[in-house]
Amino acid sequence: MEHGLTPRLTAWVSEQFGAEATFLLHQLAGFRSDGERVPAERLLAAIAFVADGHGLPAALDLARRDWRDVLVSAGLENDDWPAVLDDILGPDGG
Numbered sequence: 507m508e509h510g511l512t513p514r515l516t517a518w519v520s521e522q523f524g525a526e527a528t529f530l531l532h533q534l535a536g537f538r539s540d541g542e543r544v545p546a547e548r549l550l551a552a553i554a555f556v557a558d559g560h561g562l563p564a565a566l567d568l569a570r571r572d573w574r575d576v577l578v579s580a581g582l583e584n585d586d587w588p589a590v591l592d593d594i595l596g597p598d599g600g
Contacts, residue, residue, distance in 0.1 A: 510546025514595040552580035
């Protein structure tokens, strides 16, 4: 699976988290899940979105327990998730 730290996700995290962005990006880069069918950017973005409201430890814990729960918490559980990502992160350049 291709790694999901895309330029647009990296830019969003940097903008939202300021001084904490480097730590969050490092944690996202090291995150592993057995949810093979979930596109990596979608899952990592969900973790970042949940971390923005509830903190990184809670977001990572939720994703580790069940990656589907973090998608629901982030609003990325439905078929329109690509449009939701585009709205939040900007258009996908790739």
